[in-house]
Amino acid sequence: MKTDLQVSPMPEMIRAFDHIGIRVSDRQQSVAFYRRLGFEETAYFGPYEANEMVAGDGVRINLIFNAARQPQSRNALLDMPIKYPGMTHPAFVVDDIYRLRTWLLKEGITITEDVHPIGPRRVALFFRDPDGNVLEFNQLNPTISQS
Structure with missing residues (x-):
């Protein structure tokens, strides 16, 4: 392995973020949940047990339907005492986080x-999806004084 002094930069510039894969245990339940968040299924990849869902301005996720079912929806990266390396959550941007908060509470989704x-x-x-996957929602440059 090269040291930091020997590493050259990647020759191609990253142009965009395409999607994140979210492993889930129940296809029907998860597709329904993410539809409530504004995503629509645009493709199903049967051999990979996965789909693609798109929301808003082209924000994409892939649901991967091969997770083991767990009765308490524990997240292996966040809920265990040992913190293993890995991606812990996607972060999405909305225009009005307080309106989202009101909707989540009305819909019975635990914040x-x-x-x-x-x-x-x-x-x-x-908040979390039905499998315990953590979802972060952000409002950028907000007026923080709202309640």
């Missing part, structure tokens, strides 16, 4: 971390 500032440029809230 696991309520609206709070993260650094100077955003406020965020967190």
